[in-house]
Amino acid sequence: VRDTAARLSVAEARVSEVALQRSQLEELMQSLSRSRDENLVVDIESAIRLAQQQAQLTGSLEPLVAALKSANLRIERAAQPRLAPVQRAIGRDLDRLTRAAVTDTAGLLARLDDLVRQVDELPVLNAVAQTASTKRLSTGPAAAGSPPAPTEGMAWWQATLQRSWEVVRDEARGLVRVSRIDQPEAILLAPEQTFFLRENLKLKLLNARLGVLARQFESARADLTAATVALNKYFDPASRRTQNAASTLQTAQASMKAAEQPRLDETLSALATAAAGR
Numbered sequence: 001v002r003d004t005a006a007r008l009s010v011a012e013a014r015v016s017e018v019a020l021q022r023s024q025l026e027e028l029m030q031s032l033s034r035s036r037d038e039n040l041v042v043d044i045e046s047a048i049r050l051a052q053q054q055a056q057l058t059g060s061l062e063p064l065v066a067a068l069k070s071a072n073l074r075i076e077r078a079a080q081p082r083l084a085p086v087q088r089a090i091g092r093d094l095d096r097l098t099r100a101a102v103t104d105t106a107g108l109l110a111r112l113d114d115l116v117r118q119v120d121e122l123p124v125l126n127a128v129a130q131t132a133s134t135k136r137l138s139t140g141p142a143a144a145g146s147p148p149a150p151t152e153g154m155a156w157w158q159a160t161l162q163r164s165w166e167v168v169r170d171e172a173r174g175l176v177r178v179s180r181i182d183q184p185e186a187i188l189l190a191p192e193q194t195f196f197l198r199e200n201l202k203l204k205l206l207n208a209r210l211g212v213l214a215r216q217f218e219s220a221r222a223d224l225t226a227a228t229v230a231l232n233k234y235f236d237p238a239s240r241r242t243q244n245a246a247s248t249l250q251t252a253q254a255s256m257k258a259a260e261q262p263r264l265d266e267t268l269s270a271l272a273t274a275a276a277g278r
Helices: 002-058 062-078 081-099 105-121 132-139 156-173 191-213 217-234 240-258 265-276
Strands: none
Touching: 002 062, 002 081, 002 265, 062 081, 081 265, 105 191, 105 240, 191 217, 217 240
């Protein structure tokens, strides 16, 4: 009986030892599995953030799409149920990226360069228009370099005297001009300050161009807004060139609004939740 009891106690001790080893082995396997999942989550998050930086530098959505597709494939291979929310979030962000519009950065830069070249040709608001008398002088026979020819029913010297009288009359009428002034600052602008006005407008456009290249769309949009204000304030709004420049500025601002990249907040939030073990 004593021998049987001793053997039974030894067997029970071995069983308890095996059970302890089994529990320790299960904990080790769970720890390894959890560590593998955590490493996978960290790798995916790092790859997505790197793709975001590449997309900001290049202005293309291809790095983001490639990173999300690679992350989705790795999660499918892992076959872990706790990563299913991450996979669903990646799928939704992929759909959002495929629907996002791709911005023509080269075309936007070309519009800004064209605007910079047009600044020197824009008429300022306080520029005095060419009078009708000056036009008559420039189109008259004396300006053309040909000898005066007699007009119909009138000698040439009589026609010249009549044209001279019209010039003097128009000049006298042009001494006093009455017009509506909506922008007093633009009217009081000195002629020598026009050069600095144009250069200031060019600087605003060039700063906007640098902002587009640096993917700083908020700064570029602010510079274009300031350029639009200066264009409407100091340049002739009735001129076709001014109207074309204003239209180009509006198109550039609309392009920069569409140039903002979609955010991957849903995927990053799901990855943070998975990394926290919730």
